[in-house]
Amino acid sequence: MKEIIKIAWKNVWRNKKRSVTVVVAVILGISAGIFACGVMQGWVEQRIDAVIYIENGRIKLYNPDFLNNEEINNVIPNKEAVEHFLNKETVIKAFSERVKLMAMATTSRGSTSLMLQGINIDDEKKVSKLYTCLLQGTYFEEETSRPVLISDKTAEQLRIKNYVLTTEILDSLENTASIPNTVIASLRSIENIRFESENKMKKEISSLLDRKDVSKYGFDVLKMSEQYRLRSKIVFTFTDKQGELVNQIYKVCGVYKTANIMYDQSNAFVLKSDLSTIAGLNEGEIHETGIILRENANEENVQSAIKKAFPELSVLTWKELSPDASLVSEYMSIYLFIFVGIILFALAFGIINTMLMAILERTKELGMLMAIGMNRKRVFSMIMLETVFLTMAGAVAGMLAGWLLIQVTGMTGLNFSSFVDGFEAMGWAAIVYPTIDLFFFFGITVLVIVTGVLSSIIPARKALSLNPVEAIRMNN
Amino acid sequence: MKIHLKSISLITFFSIMTSFVSAQDAKEIVRKAEEKFNGEKSSYSEMSMTIVRPKYQRNIEFKSWSESEGDALTLITAPAKEKGQSFLKSGNNMWTWNPSIQRLVKMPPSMLSQGWMGSDYSNDDILKESSLVKDYSHKITGKEPIDGITCYKIELIPLKETSVIWGKIIIWISEKDYLQLKIEYYDEDNLLVKTHKSSKIMTFDNRNLPSVMEILPANEPGNKTVVTIKAIKFNIKIEPDFFSQQNMKKIK
Numbered sequence A: 001m002k003e004i005i006k007i008a009w010k011n012v013w014r015n016k017k018r019s020v021t022v023v024v025a026v027i028l029g030i031s032a033g034i035f036a037c038g039v040m041q042g043w044v045e046q047r048i049d050a051v052i053y054i055e056n057g058r059i060k061l062y063n064p065d066f067l068n069n070e071e072i073n074n075v076i077p078n079k080e081a082v083e084h085f086l087n088k089e090t091v092i093k094a095f096s097e098r099v100k101l102m103a104m105a106t107t108s109r110g111s112t113s114l115m116l117q118g119i120n121i122d123d124e125k126k127v128s129k130l131y132t133c134l135l136q137g138t139y140f141e142e143e144t145s146r147p148v149l150i151s152d153k154t155a156e157q158l159r160i161k162n163y164v165l166t167t168e169i170l171d172s173l174e175n176t177a178s179i180p181n182t183v184i185a186s187l188r189s190i191e192n193i194r195f196e197s198e199n200k201m202k203k204e205i206s207s208l209l210d211r212k213d214v215s216k217y218g219f220d221v222l223k224m225s226e227q228y229r230l231r232s233k234i235v236f237t238f239t240d241k242q243g244e245l246v247n248q249i250y251k252v253c254g255v256y257k258t259a260n261i262m263y264d265q266s267n268a269f270v271l272k273s274d275l276s277t278i279a280g281l282n283e284g285e286i287h288e289t290g291i292i293l294r295e296n297a298n299e300e301n302v303q304s305a306i307k308k309a310f311p312e313l314s315v316l317t318w319k320e321l322s323p324d325a326s327l328v329s330e331y332m333s334i335y336l337f338i339f340v341g342i343i344l345f346a347l348a349f350g351i352i353n354t355m356l357m358a359i360l361e362r363t364k365e366l367g368m369l370m371a372i373g374m375n376r377k378r379v380f381s382m383i384m385l386e387t388v389f390l391t392m393a394g395a396v397a398g399m400l401a402g403w404l405l406i407q408v409t410g411m412t413g414l415n416f417s418s419f420v421d422g423f424e425a426m427g428w429a430a431i432v433y434p435t436i437d438l439f440f441f442f443g444i445t446v447l448v449i450v451t452g453v454l455s456s457i458i459p460a461r462k463a464l465s466l467n468p469v470e471a472i473r474m475n476n
Numbered sequence B: 001m002k003i004h005l006k007s008i009s010l011i012t013f014f015s016i017m018t019s020f021v022s023a024q025d026a027k028e029i030v031r032k033a034e035e036k037f038n039g040e041k042s043s044y045s046e047m048s049m050t051i052v053r054p055k056y057q058r059n060i061e062f063k064s065w066s067e068s069e070g071d072a073l074t075l076i077t078a079p080a081k082e083k084g085q086s087f088l089k090s091g092n093n094m095w096t097w098n099p100s101i102q103r104l105v106k107m108p109p110s111m112l113s114q115g116w117m118g119s120d121y122s123n124d125d126i127l128k129e130s131s132l133v134k135d136y137s138h139k140i141t142g143k144e145p146i147d148g149i150t151c152y153k154i155e156l157i158p159l160k161e162t163s164v165i166w167g168k169i170i171i172w173i174s175e176k177d178y179l180q181l182k183i184e185y186y187d188e189d190n191l192l193v194k195t196h197k198s199s200k201i202m203t204f205d206n207r208n209l210p211s212v213m214e215i216l217p218a219n220e221p222g223n224k225t226v227v228t229i230k231a232i233k234f235n236i237k238i239e240p241d242f243f244s245q246q247n248m249k250k251i252k
Helices: A002-012 A016-056 A064-068 A079-088 A121-127 A129-133 A152-157 A167-176 A181-190 A198-208 A211-225 A261-265 A272-279 A299-309 A323-361 A363-371 A376-412 A417-425 A439-464 A468-473 B002-038 B123-127 B245-250
Strands: A059-062 A092-106 A111-119 A134-137 A147-151 A161-164 A226-228 A233-239 A245-256 A267-271 A288-293 A314-317 B042-052 B057-067 B072-078 B086-090 B093-098 B103-106 B136-146 B149-158 B168-174 B180-186 B192-204 B207-217 B224-234
Touching (some): A016 A129, A016 A288, A016 A376, A016 A439, A059 A064, A059 A299, A064 A314, A079 A092, A079 A288, A092 A272, A111 A121, A111 A152, A111 A233, A111 A272, A121 A288, A134 A226, A147 A152, A147 A233, A152 A245, A152 A261, A161 A211, A167 A211, A181 A198, A198 A211, A211 A226, A245 A272, A267 A272, A299 A314, A323 A363, A323 A376, A323 A439, A363 A376, A363 A468, A376 A439, B002 B136, B002 B149, B002 B168, B086 B245, B103 B245, B136 B168, B192 B224
Parallel strands (some): A111 A267, A147 A245
Antiparallel strands (some): A059 A288, A059 A314, A092 A111, A092 A233, A092 A288, A134 A245, A147 A267, A161 A226, A233 A245, B042 B057, B057 B072, B072 B086, B086 B093, B136 B149, B149 B168, B168 B180, B207 B224
16 A cells, blocks of 8 residues: 555656646645635624624613614613623623614704714723724713714714815825825815815816826825814704603714724714713613623523523524624635635546546556556555645645735735725625634645545546556557 | 003993993894794795706795794695695694605604705704794894895804804894895804895785795705795684694695
8 A cells, every 4th residue: 555655646746747737726726715715704703703892792682672663761671680680690791781862963064863872981892892993083082071973974974074185185295205296286276175075076186187197096185185073063863751852962072984884874972971861861771781791601691591580681692683794604614615615626627637648648557557467446546546646735735825825914904995885885894804714724625635536536447447458559 | 550541441341331232232133033934923824935956946835824832834735746745843843744645744853854845944944943042142243235235244153052053154134124134054164054045025914024035055056945935924813723733634
């Protein structure tokens, strides 16, 4: 057997050019496959991270009626007891209680409807990483009366996001010399003029510059001109506990942006104390509790424990709150293997072809080996090993290349911002940090060996069907 | 030296006094102007509204009843498609009745700041209308003619802690009749957002009132809404249960 392995390995390298071609094909296929899987997995992990640590927490508690109808009166019953229970449970790392009201936001130039979330900053910071997603301003750190944190998207809808090329911006552009001075000179004519929508700024830029410059620098100029008017007023209108409409004025203290536009455009944050008073809710009346667990805790166990203690509550895990994300996370590994499987299936045809060529070339030699007494089993295993070696050589190098690629891009991140709107509308980040489980490589190794074995069957059968006497006399 | 100080303090005293007086005046003028429309016990009016957009134009006619307490009922009479729709404003709430779907809907907060019937008038404008006097500090900044009529030019700055979205409002009120002939709304950066203009003063029910009102959004050239008063009557008799949800459905 040892001899056979040696012969098979040597045979692989007899026709170097041909083998290298196959090996390179396998390297490319496998590394591309692994890299694509890394991107997908990175994406999914980022999405789940956002779902848990920004949007939902691991578990959320509600009054069941609130889920059907987001009414102010559907508060969590028996809140003190719930609080006591959550404080006692050791696997619960932190929890945050929120007041949630559907509200209409109005500024002098625009309006939109939002879910206004009244939060307690210290608790919320332990549960949600939203404070790391600030674009401008602060996370309720300034001493202003009634601050509100809104998203980039909301700022756009309320026209708090403006587009201005200030003298400073133009001067700094001139100094960095990334944009030609002639372009800047023509942009000077809209210096310090405020445009309130992206479209108007776009129109203005494209009328000032010629086509080539617009496609080259337009996007950068547009991004540079974005500005948020912090501390501007927003009037929120909502129904209070008595069912009366109330108006309250808030001042923008910060602007955030997550990877999920859907979440962004429907959530704004204010202090719980500000919101409760005007809405007529007292201290203990809340609509939602978001819970974060310790790393290794099982959320299903905690869920059933809470359910058992408080049967009158709706206890939902993030998997139930964002079924899309949980579905993807559950089937991710299967998707990845199917993906690599398809690549290997395509590669198998190349391998079969190469091996058939090798058999054809060595007909005489194979006939000789058989004639001097090499049995069928050995011939078969020799050809099979040859195929597996050929595939494995490429696979190992391919896996290494793919892994390296993932390590590098995992640090720098892959930027898909040119299609950013499409991705973020679905809640998937525009900058992806690929990552991969080491377990995945074992799976791929097994798949590669299986592919090698399967694609050796046809060439091996062809070899076995040779008649030694005829084969020896063959001239090639 | 002493005399000098005295005279200075006297001058400052007088200047403070005069500015105090003019502030009082400004507020008074705005209040009087507000009363022109809202100060009567009750009113009935017939109006037509033209919504002008760059690509189309449409016309709506309606009747409206109102009461000094702030209750109001509006009924659409044309075009045929919208005929019979009615709106009831009672206190801080607003309901709408749509005969084609036979539904009475309480306007949720989310619908309040959309334009009323697709115009540049927001429902919010209609609900919060009466706060020009209470929610602002007033200052006369000069006199200017509008369409040949001498007007006080008054600057209104919102008081703190009021839920006013504007940065400031400039209002031109005619000296003689206390008519609001022009109102400019500015945002917090003092940029113009929209202008209300009134013109064509006519006599309705023995008083002079502008019969045409225009709303011009500042940054959407080509868009405007024009409201024309066809008839208006004041202090008519209104039954106590007139402003009710039942009445919305049967009013003609």
